[in-house]
Amino acid sequence: MKKTIRHWLVRLHRYSGLLLSLFIVMAGLTGSALAFNDEIDAWLNPQFYHVAASGERLPVDKLVAVIEHDYPQARLAFFAFDADPNAPLQARLRPKKAEQVLAVDTVFIDPFSAAVVGERNSKALSVMPQNLMPFLFRLHRYLLLDKTGAIISGSLGLLWLVTLLIGVALAWPRHGNGWRQALSLKRGAGRFRLMYDLHRSVGLVAGVLLMITAFTGAVMNLPDVARPMVSSMSPLTAPPKSSLRSGDVRIDWQQALDSAQASMPQATLARIARDDKHGLFQIRLRKPNDLQDSGSVRVFVDAGDGHVLHSLDPLKGSAGDAFIGVQFGLHSGQMLGLPGKIFVALPGLLPLLFTITGIVIWRQKRKSEKLVRERRLHQA
Known part of the structure; x- marks a missing residue:
C-alpha cells in the first residue's frame, strides 16, 4: 500500500470512527442485550410469558372479540404466538385514526381464559421492566425516531461497514509471517502500544462478525434501497x-x-x-x-x-428471497440458536473497546504531531 494512500486511509478510518463512536457503542451494547431479548424480557416480566394452563385453548376469534371489546379505540394489527404453548398470546394494536396516540399498544392475553394478563406501550420512553426491552429495540433500530431513525441508522451502519473494511485493510499484515505479531500484545509495552495492539488484533479477529452485523442491519433498515438492488440480480417473490x-x-x-x-x-x-x-x-x-424465533415461512x-394463495419459504424461493430471508437470523444470531446469540452478543461489546482504544491512539497521535510541529518551528 503506497504511503500516500495509507496516510489518507488512516485519517479516514480515524475520523469516521470518532464520528460514529456514540452510535456504534449504543448499537453494540443494545444489540448485545437484544440478542437475548425474550430471555431478558421473560425474566423481567414473567407474566408476559407463562400462564397456568386450564382446559383447552380458546379459538382465536374469542380472543379477538375480547381485544376489540376492551380496546375500542384501537384495531388489532396482529397476534403473535410464543413457541411455549402455555405462554400468553401477544396482541399488537394500532390506532384507528392516524392522529390518535394509544396509551397501550401491546396486550398479553391468556389463551385458556381470555383474561388480559399484561399491557405495555412499546413506544414509551421508559426503562421500567415492562418497557425496557421495547425501548432498547426502538433505540437500537430506529434511534427512537421511527422510519426516519431507521434510515439514519441504516446509513450510519453502511459508514461503519466502510470504516471496518478500512481498518481491516490497514491492520492486515504486509507479509505472511506477520500474523503472529498482528494478533499478539507486546509484553511490557506502554499504554499507547497496548491500546494500539488491542485495537488492531481484536479488530482483525472480530472484524468479519462486526461487518456481517453492520451489513445486515443496513439491509433491514434500508429496504427501499436494498430490495430493488437485490431484485435486479435475483427476482423477489411479490406478495399475492x-x-x-x-x-x-x-x-x-x-x-x-x-x-x-x-x-x-x-x-x-x-x-x-x-x-x-x-x-x-x-x-x-x-x-x-x-x-429465526419469530418464524420465517409466510403463508397468504x-x-x-x-x-x-401462496406460501413463501425464503430458503425454497429465489436467491433473492433467500438473501432477504436470512438477514434477521444473521443479524440477531438466531439462525445458529444459542451459539449464534452468543456470537452476536459478545462482539456487541467490542465497539466500546474500539472507541476507548481509538480515542487513546488519536490523542497520542495528536500529541506527537504537535511536538513534531513545535520542534520544526523551533529549528526554523
Whole structure:
C-alpha cells in the first residue's frame, strides 16, 4: 500500500470512527442485550410469558372479540404466538385514526381464559421492566425516531461497514509471517502500544462478525434501497393479491389459521395479521430449526374463501428471497440458536473497546504531531 494512500486511509478510518463512536457503542451494547431479548424480557416480566394452563385453548376469534371489546379505540394489527404453548398470546394494536396516540399498544392475553394478563406501550420512553426491552429495540433500530431513525441508522451502519473494511485493510499484515505479531500484545509495552495492539488484533479477529452485523442491519433498515438492488440480480417473490374487494372479509381469524396450518402441518404458528386492504391474512409459521424465533415461512390466505394463495419459504424461493430471508437470523444470531446469540452478543461489546482504544491512539497521535510541529518551528 503506497504511503500516500495509507496516510489518507488512516485519517479516514480515524475520523469516521470518532464520528460514529456514540452510535456504534449504543448499537453494540443494545444489540448485545437484544440478542437475548425474550430471555431478558421473560425474566423481567414473567407474566408476559407463562400462564397456568386450564382446559383447552380458546379459538382465536374469542380472543379477538375480547381485544376489540376492551380496546375500542384501537384495531388489532396482529397476534403473535410464543413457541411455549402455555405462554400468553401477544396482541399488537394500532390506532384507528392516524392522529390518535394509544396509551397501550401491546396486550398479553391468556389463551385458556381470555383474561388480559399484561399491557405495555412499546413506544414509551421508559426503562421500567415492562418497557425496557421495547425501548432498547426502538433505540437500537430506529434511534427512537421511527422510519426516519431507521434510515439514519441504516446509513450510519453502511459508514461503519466502510470504516471496518478500512481498518481491516490497514491492520492486515504486509507479509505472511506477520500474523503472529498482528494478533499478539507486546509484553511490557506502554499504554499507547497496548491500546494500539488491542485495537488492531481484536479488530482483525472480530472484524468479519462486526461487518456481517453492520451489513445486515443496513439491509433491514434500508429496504427501499436494498430490495430493488437485490431484485435486479435475483427476482423477489411479490406478495399475492386476493380478488376480494377492499374491506370485505368473509372468513374469520381461526379459519385462516387452520388453512395455513393445514398447508404445513409440521410447522407451528408464530403470527397472524389481517390485511383488509388486500383482502388476505398473512400467517407466519415457525419450522423446526427455523432461521429465526419469530418464524420465517409466510403463508397468504384469501380472506374471501380461505384458500392458500401462496406460501413463501425464503430458503425454497429465489436467491433473492433467500438473501432477504436470512438477514434477521444473521443479524440477531438466531439462525445458529444459542451459539449464534452468543456470537452476536459478545462482539456487541467490542465497539466500546474500539472507541476507548481509538480515542487513546488519536490523542497520542495528536500529541506527537504537535511536538513534531513545535520542534520544526523551533529549528526554523
